[in-house]
Amino acid sequence: MLYVLRDNDIITAIINYESSNAIPLPAEFNDVDPLQLRFDNGKIIKLDNEPREYYVDNEGYLHIHRTNDNWQPITCRWFDVVRYDVKTGQYKVVSTIYKDELIAEVKTYRQQLEEEGILVNGHKQTINSDDISKITATGVLFLQKPDLIILWRFRDGYFMKLNASSFQKLSTIIFQYIEELFATEHYHTMKILQLDDSELSSYNYKVGWPKNTFTVEEL
Numbered sequence: 001m002l003y004v005l006r007d008n009d010i011i012t013a014i015i016n017y018e019s020s021n022a023i024p025l026p027a028e029f030n031d032v033d034p035l036q037l038r039f040d041n042g043k044i045i046k047l048d049n050e051p052r053e054y055y056v057d058n059e060g061y062l063h064i065h066r067t068n069d070n071w072q073p074i075t076c077r078w079f080d081v082v083r084y085d086v087k088t089g090q091y092k093v094v095s096t097i098y099k100d101e102l103i104a105e106v107k108t109y110r111q112q113l114e115e116e117g118i119l120v121n122g123h124k125q126t127i128n129s130d131d132i133s134k135i136t137a138t139g140v141l142f143l144q145k146p147d148l149i150i151l152w153r154f155r156d157g158y159f160m161k162l163n164a165s166s167f168q169k170l171s172t173i174i175f176q177y178i179e180e181l182f183a184t185e186h187y188h189t190m191k192i193l194q195l196d197d198s199e200l201s202s203y204n205y206k207v208g209w210p211k212n213t214f215t216v217e218e219l
Contacts, residue, residue, distance in 0.1 A: 123154040180210035
């Protein structure tokens with residue numbers, strides 16, 4: 001016959017000899033992973049594989065009852081590995097931490113594409129906050145003077161002659177590109193949240209982003 005040792009509801013060891021603080025292990029649990037067992041209301045139970053609310057103690061163990069107010073509630077499965085996340089000051093399932101890190105990488109990649117900007121007729125157009133302000137102000141100017149013709153300066157020093165129509169096309173390209181960047185970031189974020197643990201390391205978030213080369217008719 002086997003016996004178990006426990007600390008609160010956690011099964012800490014399975015032994016094959018009697019001890020003053022040991023509890024007999026029901027035979028049907030002889031081959032069950034001790035991590036799946038808990039001591040509950042005077043008896044040993046086997047946890048199912050469905051997510052449920054646990055309470056994480058200061059050492060990262062999952063309890064089914066909260067006997068310490070400092071224990072953090074967490075919804076997970078008994079076999080999930082939890083780790084303290086220094087960024088949030090909370091325990092999280094390890095896969096959740098990896099997902100958060102991967103999602104952060106997607107955001108950084110989107111910001112990188114923004115900083116790189118786009119190519120219009122082979123000339124680099126940046127899309128930082130100053131550029132957006134300049135586009136907005138120029139759009140207002142064209143509303144006031146629809147027959148105006150301007151020289152638009154690109155980052156490489158090239159000047160393009162634009163009227164209201166061609167400027168409208170340029171500004172539409174820029175704003176639509178920004179929208180598509182955010183939409184692609186959102187798509188990858190949702191995909192990552194749905195991934196199984198085994199799929200996280202192989203997920204390629206650098207695909208599916210909008211093209212960054214465009215053509216605008218010059219005057």
